[in-house]
Amino acid sequence: MAPGTENLSAVLYGISDLRLEQREVKKPGDHDVLLRMGQVGICGSDVSYLTKGRIGDFIVKDPMVLGHEAAGTVVECGSKVTNLKCGDRVAIEPGVPCRRCDFCKGGRYNLCKKVFFCATPPDDGNLCQYYLHDADFCFKLPDHVTLEEGAFLEPLSVGVHAARRAGVTLGSRVLICGAGPIGLVSMMAARSMGATSICITDISESRLQFAKSQGADAVVLVKPGSDDKLLADAVEEQMGGVRPDITIECSGAESSIRLAILATESGGVVVLVGLGPPEVKVPMVDAAVREVDIRGIFRYANCYPLALNLIASGRVDVKPLITHRFSLTEAREAFETARTGAGGAVKVMINCEI
Amino acid sequence: MADCDNLSAVLHRALDLRLEQRPIPEPGPGEVLLRVLCVGICGSDVHYWNHGRTARFVVESPLVLGHETAAQVVRCGPDVSHLQPGTVVALEPGVPCRRCSLCRGGRYNLCPRMRFHATPPVDGTLTRYFVHPADFCFRLPDHMSAEDGALLEPLAVAVHSCRRARVGPQSRVLVTGAGPIGQVSVLVAKAMGATHICITDINEGRLQFARKLGADSAVCVAGMGVEEAAAAVVAAGGPPTAALECSGADSSLVTAIHAADAGCVIATVGRGSLEPLLPVPLLTAKEVEICGIFRYANCYPAALALLASGAVNARQLISHRFTLEEVEEAFQAAKSGVAIKVMIKVGEKS
Numbered sequence: 001m002a003p004g005t006e007n008l009s010a011v012l013y014g015i016s017d018l019r020l021e022q023r024e025v026k027k028p029g030d031h032d033v034l035l036r037m038g039q040v041g042i043c044g045s046d047v048s049y050l051t052k053g054r055i056g057d058f059i060v061k062d063p064m065v066l067g068h069e070a071a072g073t074v075v076e077c078g079s080k081v082t083n084l085k086c087g088d089r090v091a092i093e094p095g096v097p098c099r100r101c102d103f104c105k106g107g108r109y110n111l112c113k114k115v116f117f118c119a120t121p122p123d124d125g126n127l128c129q130y131y132l133h134d135a136d137f138c139f140k141l142p143d144h145v146t147l148e149e150g151a152f153l154e155p156l157s158v159g160v161h162a163a164r165r166a167g168v169t170l171g172s173r174v175l176i177c178g179a180g181p182i183g184l185v186s187m188m189a190a191r192s193m194g195a196t197s198i199c200i201t202d203i204s205e206s207r208l209q210f211a212k213s214q215g216a217d218a219v220v221l222v223k224p225g226s227d228d229k230l231l232a233d234a235v236e237e238q239m240g241g242v243r244p245d246i247t248i249e250c251s252g253a254e255s256s257i258r259l260a261i262l263a264t265e266s267g268g269v270v271v272l273v274g275l276g277p278p279e280v281k282v283p284m285v286d287a288a289v290r291e292v293d294i295r296g297i298f299r300y301a302n303c304y305p306l307a308l309n310l311i312a313s314g315r316v317d318v319k320p321l322i323t324h325r326f327s328l329t330e331a332r333e334a335f336e337t338a339r340t341g342a343g344g345a346v347k348v349m350i351n352c353e354i
Numbered sequence: 355m356a357d358c359d360n361l362s363a364v365l366h367r368a369l370d371l372r373l374e375q376r377p378i379p380e381p382g383p384g385e386v387l388l389r390v391l392c393v394g395i396c397g398s399d400v401h402y403w404n405h406g407r408t409a410r411f412v413v414e415s416p417l418v419l420g421h422e423t424a425a426q427v428v429r430c431g432p433d434v435s436h437l438q439p440g441t442v443v444a445l446e447p448g449v450p451c452r453r454c455s456l457c458r459g460g461r462y463n464l465c466p467r468m469r470f471h472a473t474p475p476v477d478g479t480l481t482r483y484f485v486h487p488a489d490f491c492f493r494l495p496d497h498m499s500a501e502d503g504a505l506l507e508p509l510a511v512a513v514h515s516c517r518r519a520r521v522g523p524q525s526r527v528l529v530t531g532a533g534p535i536g537q538v539s540v541l542v543a544k545a546m547g548a549t550h551i552c553i554t555d556i557n558e559g560r561l562q563f564a565r566k567l568g569a570d571s572a573v574c575v576a577g578m579g580v581e582e583a584a585a586a587v588v589a590a591g592g593p594p595t596a597a598l599e600c601s602g603a604d605s606s607l608v609t610a611i612h613a614a615d616a617g618c619v620i621a622t623v624g625r626g627s628l629e630p631l632l633p634v635p636l637l638t639a640k641e642v643e644i645c646g647i648f649r650y651a652n653c654y655p656a657a658l659a660l661l662a663s664g665a666v667n668a669r670q671l672i673s674h675r676f677t678l679e680e681v682e683e684a685f686q687a688a689k690s691g692v693a694i695k696v697m698i699k700v701g702e703k704s
Contacts, residue, residue, distance in 0.1 A: 056635055103616065111616035111641060165641075257634070266464040267456060272638050280634040284607070285409070288622045288646025291464055296638035 008354065009065050009128035010331040015053040018332055023065065025130045027076075033084055033135045034076040035092065037352035038147035040127045041069035041322075042338040043155065044180075045275075046119060050335055055275070060121045066331075067127025067350075068094035068118035071141065071150025081135040090138040091150035092126060093157075093304045094118035110161075110301040117299075127331065129352055139304050142312050148349050149311050152318040155347070156307040158273065159185030161300030163193050166246045166271040170194035175235055175244035176216075177260050178251035179207040181321060181347055182273055184214055186248045188316045189307075191215055195246075199239050201231070201259065202251075206344060214320065228255065232263035244268065252276025258283055266290035273297045324348045362481035363681040364416045368406035371419070371682055379485040381431030386488045390700040391442070391500035393480050394422035394507065394672075395688045397534070399472060403685050409625075411474045420480030421447040421471035424494070424503030426703050434488040442703060443491040444503035445479065446510070446654045447471035463514075463651040470649070480681060482701055492654050495662050501697055502661050505668040508695070509657040511535060512542035512598075514650035515621040519596040523547035528587055528594035528610055529569070531601025532560035534694055535623055537567055537671060539598045544568040545665040550591040554583065554606070563694070567670070580605055584612035594618055604630035607644075616640040623647045671695040 009023040028034045045055060046066050053060045074088045084090065097104045097112035104112050119125030126133070141150045163186060168174060172195040176183045179202035187198055199218040200211045208219040218238035222231060236243050243265040249257055252274030260270045261283050270292060287294060310316040323346045326334035331350060338348040362376045381387045398408065399419050406413045423445040427437050437443065450457050450465035457465050472478030494503045516539070521527055525548040529536050532555035543551050544567075553569040555561050561572035571590035575583040583605075587594065593615035599607050602624030610620050611633055622644060637644070660666040673694040676684035681698060688696045 056639070108617060108641075113616075252634075258629075266466075267459070267461045272634060275635055275638065278633060278635055279631045281629040282632045282634070283629050284622065284632075284644075284646075285625055285628045287644070288625065289410070289648050291461070291646045291648050293646070294637075294644040296634075296641045296643070298639050298641050 007128055007130045008328055010067065010328065011063050012049055012060055012066050013063050014060070016050065018050060018066070018335060020329065020331060023128060026132050028078040028132055030078045030080040031135055032078045032132050033074045033081060033138055035072035035090065035131050035133060035138070036075050037070060037072040037126055037129055037131050038089070039071050039151040040067040040350045040352060041151045041154065042334060042348045042350065043069055047335060047339045049119070051339060056278070058121050062122060064119065064121055065124035065126070065128055066119050067125035069151050069154035070094070070118070070126045071147040072131065074138070078135065084135050084138060084140060089141045089147060089150065091141060091153040091304065091308060092133055093137040093139065094126070094154065095299060096134045096137050108301055110299045127328070127350060127352065129328070129354070139308055141308070145308070145312050148322055149318060151349065152322070152347070153304055153307045153311070155181055156185045156189065156310065156316065156318060157300040157303035158182055159189035160303040160307050162186050162248050162271050162273045162297045163189040164303070165295055165297060166248055166269050168193045168195055168246055171196050172246050173197040173239060173242060173244045175247040175260065175263055176200045177247065177249045177256045178202060178274060179204070179211040180250065183250040184211060184321060184346070185318070186250055186273065187211065187214065187216060189310070190248065192310050192315045197239050199235055199244065201235070201256070210346070222259070228259045228262050231259050235263045247271070248273060250274045254280045261287045261292055261294070264292045266292065269293045269295060271295045271297050321346045322349050326350050328352045328354050360482045361678060362418045363420065363678065364418050365403060365413055366416050367413065368404060371403060371685065373679065373681065376418070376481060378483045381429060381485045383432045384434060384487055384489070385431040385485050386427050386434055386437055386491060387429040387483060387485050388425035388443070388491070389428050389483055389704065390423060390425045390479055390481060391703060392424050392504045393420040393698045393700055394504045395420070395684060395696040395698065396422055396508065400685060400688045402472065404689060413474050415475060417472065417474055418477035418479070418481050419472045420478040420698070422504045422507035423447065423471070423479040424500040427491070428483065430488065437488050437491060437493065440704070442494045442500065442503065444494055444506040444654065444658065445486055446490040446492065447479070447507065448649060449487055449490055461651055463649045480678065480698065480700065492658055498662055500703070501669060501672060504697060505671065505695070506654060506657045506661065508534060508538045509542065509661065509666065509668060510650040510653040511623060511647070512538045513653040513656050513660070515539060515598050515623050515647045516542050516546050517653070518645040518647060519598060519619045519621040521546045521548055521596050524549055525596045526550045526592050526594050526615070527552070528597040528613060529553045530597065530599050530606035530610055531555060531603070531624055532557065532564045533600060534671065536598070536600035537564055537694060538668065539600055540564050540567050540569045541666045541668060542660065543598070545660050552587050552591040552594070554587065554609070555601070575609070580608045580612055583609045587613040597621070598623060600624050602626050608632060611637055611642055614640055614642050619643045619645055621645050621647050672697045675699065
């Protein structure tokens with residue numbers, strides 16, 4: 001790659017301060033590939049960094065490139081790269097762990113304390129034109145899978161990881177709390193992993209209708225101030241008179257976590273994917289006397305291959321979830337749409353091939 | 355039978371415990387008639403005695419207390435083959451329905467129609483004679499005492515929680531709360547190979563006892579905030595990979611979440627507030643799991659193996675001994691907080 005090549009990048013300088021500027025294009029190391037970025041989706045966490053400058057203890061202190069749900073095309077390979085060649089279109093798994101700690105060696109590399117993760121401070125993301133990444137965390141897309149679908153592997157992997165950790169299998173009855181993008185991909189993952197009954201809850205009627213169109217067997221509208229026990233009964237009724245044995249909580253809201261636990265069958269599992277306030281009231285006695293397990297979910301590990309298979313085989317179709325498209329030069333508008341959810345936005349996709 | 359004495363300790367209402375005669379029952383198919391040898395007292399027995407109820411169960415009619423039992427078979431009902439008169443057994447106190455999906459799935463402790471000794475309205479075992487299904491009676495090897503047999507019950511709780519928390523070699527275990535359940539959890543965690551066991555409590559005496567039982571480190575958390583306590587735990591033995599919450603204090607659960615290594619499993623044995631405030635984002639960022647513990651299922655054989663082999667010496671937990679006639683004093687001792695395990699002798703082997 002010639003020096004001085006354009007690399008327009010979307011850089012977060014501070015709260016509501018997103019700038020498009022040129023950044024250096026680096027040369028790939030032995031195990032890296034240089035990618036011409038293709039499509040990058042926007043996630044709620046990107047929006048949080050833009051609007052609040054932080055998520056928990058991750059604080060934006062220095063300018064940071066946004067974007068982590070991404071796919072691109074290989075333009076240069078490091079000397080030791082064998083799994084990819086120039087021209088390959090790839091999905092990019094954004095978290096590269098240390099490979100040496102016990103978590104990495106044990107396969108739970110999402111818990112590596114030294115992980116590099118795109119667009120989590122202080123690590124730069126890939127909402128730009130050229131980007132360097134470890135080749136083994138890039139997954140070649142078959143010809144019939146688009147770059148947009150490749151970018152969608154990231155949130156789909158969150159759904160796959162949640163469904164796996166929850167133990168979804170053939171015959172599972174799954175309740176999903178929250179019908180945003182994460183609830184939707186969790187539903188798709190659960191269905192493809194064998195769930196035979198899926199109910200989804202949300203506070204928005206239109207989101208629920210969309211969820212139904214994407215395959216939910218049942219939906220339950222949550223009205224503010226509803227009694228959670230009555231809601232749990234409504235879920236049971238909608239699921240044919242049996243309670244779910246697995247619940248995937250995708251909203252992070254206290255009342256939704258409460259519903260998740262109350263609604264789940266004894267001996268079942270609730271996985272918490274959604275991020276909410278720093279302290280949440282949790283109905284622990286009910287969970288404990290009925291042995292309803294509560295498991296935290298953090299990103300994903302070893303999910304990209306399965307997520308890719310789900311899309312490539314046609315078992316999962318994420319295209320209806322891509323509702324808004326912008327180009328890299330329109331990054332600010334793209335984030336505004338993602339932030340407000342205007343026009344029924346589900347997934348906003350940014351095209352970086354400008 | 356030589357005598358018709360079936361003296362029983364019956365709770366009529368809170369703090370109204372009476373010794374009364376009750377009819378001696380007949381064993382039906384699959385059941386055995388047992389002569390009770392000894393019964394340990396648990397915090398839940400004390401709670402019923404003190405308050406006449408727990409959050410979920412109310413004593414509405416007279417209830418025989420006691421559920422940690424060792425007994426001797428007197429007579430077998432029809433269809434009992436693995437026990438004979440004279441066999442000394444430990445009793446698993448809960449008999450599930452055997453027909454619901456939870457029972458079929460092996461998680462019979464969660465059976466909605468569970469009949470559990472001394473949980474209203476099911477009578478317990480502080481009585482000379484009673485009847486129990488034979489398959490919930492576990493033969494004690496000759497070298498084990500009746501007191502050992504009665505200790506299988508709390509031991510089973512510890513086996514269940516250690517299993518659910520995946521305690522094993524390489525585990526760094528945090529036990530919060532050094533009451534009887536915390537103490538027995540230390541014994542079982544050690545026997546299951548835990549590399550390091552750190553115990554916390556607000557009472558120095560209890561902590562010292564836990565160290566004697568095998569805890570590798572002890573932290574007195576009296577007056578500490580949760581983050582300070584968590585830091586002390588981590589400094590003592592590293593961030594826990596498994597935690598057994600045995601105190602029933604919300605702060606202990608929160609401390610465990612703060613101290614936890616990524617991937618830690620926290621088993622909650624103690625019961626705290628109905629809806630404690632938990633640091634959920636911390637829980638999710640570390641993929642911590644919280645597994646509630648409700649009694650046990652399929653744990654008696656393992657508990658028996660641990661005691662029979664000598665891997666666990668539970669007898670050192672017994673701090674007070676009384677006879678059935680002294681049951682009122684026994685409960686007073688249990689309530690006082692100075693006792694670890696109170697054992698009541700009800701009968702003799704024949």
